[in-house]
Amino acid sequence: MSKSEAAGPIQVYGSAISYFTGKFEAYLRYKEIAYQRIPMTPLERAKVGRSTGTTQMPAARLPDGRWMTDTTPMIAWLESQHPEPPVIPGDPLQAFTSRLLEDYADEWLWRPALHYRWSHRSDALLLSRRIVDEMMPRVPLPGWLKRWGIRQRQLRRYVRGDGIGPDTRAHVESIYLRSLEGLDAIFASRPFLLGERPTLADFGFFASMFRHFGLDPTPGAIMLERAPHVFVWLGRVWEARGSRTQGALAIGIPAAWSPLLREVGEAYLPYLCANAEAWKARLRRFDVTIQGTRYRELPVSRYRVWCLEQLRGHFEALPGDARASATELLEKHDCWEPLWRIKAPASGYDPNGAAPFARGLPVFSR
Numbered sequence: 001m002s003k004s005e006a007a008g009p010i011q012v013y014g015s016a017i018s019y020f021t022g023k024f025e026a027y028l029r030y031k032e033i034a035y036q037r038i039p040m041t042p043l044e045r046a047k048v049g050r051s052t053g054t055t056q057m058p059a060a061r062l063p064d065g066r067w068m069t070d071t072t073p074m075i076a077w078l079e080s081q082h083p084e085p086p087v088i089p090g091d092p093l094q095a096f097t098s099r100l101l102e103d104y105a106d107e108w109l110w111r112p113a114l115h116y117r118w119s120h121r122s123d124a125l126l127l128s129r130r131i132v133d134e135m136m137p138r139v140p141l142p143g144w145l146k147r148w149g150i151r152q153r154q155l156r157r158y159v160r161g162d163g164i165g166p167d168t169r170a171h172v173e174s175i176y177l178r179s180l181e182g183l184d185a186i187f188a189s190r191p192f193l194l195g196e197r198p199t200l201a202d203f204g205f206f207a208s209m210f211r212h213f214g215l216d217p218t219p220g221a222i223m224l225e226r227a228p229h230v231f232v233w234l235g236r237v238w239e240a241r242g243s244r245t246q247g248a249l250a251i252g253i254p255a256a257w258s259p260l261l262r263e264v265g266e267a268y269l270p271y272l273c274a275n276a277e278a279w280k281a282r283l284r285r286f287d288v289t290i291q292g293t294r295y296r297e298l299p300v301s302r303y304r305v306w307c308l309e310q311l312r313g314h315f316e317a318l319p320g321d322a323r324a325s326a327t328e329l330l331e332k333h334d335c336w337e338p339l340w341r342i343k344a345p346a347s348g349y350d351p352n353g354a355a356p357f358a359r360g361l362p363v364f365s366r
C-alpha cells in the first residue's frame with residue numbers, strides 16, 4: 001500500500017452502469033486496492049467538477065485529498081504505486097501493443113456502446129431508469145420527465161451528435177460484432193487476452209464489454225448468442241484477484257490478436273488522423289470515410305488528439321530491438337502509416353505530463 005492510500009479506500013465517483021467506471025473498478029478489484037464507489041448525484045457531480053475541472057466518470061479521490069481523472073493515466077500511475085502484480089506487461093513490445101489495444105477499446109468501442117444503449121427502445125427505457133434511480137433520486141421532478149430528459153440528452157450527444165444515423169448504423173453495429181468475433185476466438189483458447197492473468201488490454205475491452213455490451217439487453221443477448229466465451233471472460237475479469245489469479249503470459253504478440261490489430265489500422269487510426277487534422281484546422285465537426293462508410297459531422301475531440309500523441313510517445317520510448325519488432329507488427333496490420341500520417345498533432349493538452357492529476361479533458365470538449 002502506498003502512503004497516499006494508507007488512510008483508507010480510494011473514493012471512486014461514478015456509476016454502476018458506466019463504461020469507464022466499470023473498467024476502473026475491475027482494475028482496482030484485481031489489484032486489491034480498497035475503494036468505495038460514490039454515485040454521481042448532482043451534488044457530487046458539482047464537487048467533482050470543482051475539484052477536477054470536469055464532471056466525467058470515474059473521478060477518484062485519494063485518501064490524501066488528491067483527485068485523479070482519466071482511467072488510462074490513473075491506471076498507469078497506480079501501477080507505479082502498486083507494481084505487483086503488474087498489469088502492464090514487462091516485455092516492451094507487449095506493453096506497447098497492449099496500450100494500443102487499450103486505447104482502441106476505450107475510444108473506438110464507445111460509439112457502438114452508446115448506440116446500442118440509447119438507440120434501442122428497451123435498452124434506453126431500462127438504462128434511463130437505472131441512471132435516474134442511482135444518480136438523481138432526489139431531483140424534485142417527476143420520474144418520467146427525468147428519464148425522458150436523460151434519453152434525449154444521450155441521443156443528442158452520443159447518437160445523433162456522434163454521427164450515428166440510417167447511413168452509418170450498420171457499420172457502427174459491425175464494429176461491435178467484429179470485436180466480439182475477434183475476442184471470442186482469443187478466449188476460446190486462453191483465459192485472458194495475453195495469457196493466464198489479466199493485463200491492460202483486458203481492462204480496456206472490459207469497459208465497453210461489461211457495463212454496456214454484456215449487461216444492456218440488446219447487445220447482451222447478441223453476446224450470449226454469438227460469443228459466449230466473451231461472456232464468461234467478463235465474469236473471469238470481475239472475479240480476478242492479483243493474489244490468486246496468477247500464471248504465465250504468452251511470448252510475443254499472439255497471432256489471434258491480428259483481427260483486432262487490423263481494425264486498429266483500418267478504422268481507428270484513420271479516424272484519429274482525420275480527427276487530428278480537423279483539430280489542427282480548428283474545425284468543430286468533420287466528415288470521414290471509414291471502411292467504406294461515410295460519417296458526417298463527427299465532433300472534433302481534442303482528447304483523442306492527445307491519445308494519438310500518447311501512442312506515438314509510447315512507440316518512441318521503445319528500446320531499439322522492441323522498436324524494430326513493433327515497426328514490423330504495425331506495418332503488417334496497416335497501423336504504421338496512419339500512426340505517423342499527421343505531422344505534430346499538437347493537442348496542447350497536459351504539456352507537463354501531470355495526468356492523471358491534470359485538469360480533466362472530456363472526450364468531446366475543446
Ligand SMILES: N[C@@H](CCC(=O)N[C@@H](CS)C(=O)NCC(=O)O)C(=O)O
Nearest residue numbers: 018019020021056057058070071072
Ligand atoms: N477518458 C476518460 C473517459 C471518461 C468518460 O467519458 N466517462 C463517461 C461515462 S462512462 C462520462 O463521464 N461522460 C460524461 C457525460 O456523459 O456527461 C476515462 O478513461 O476515464
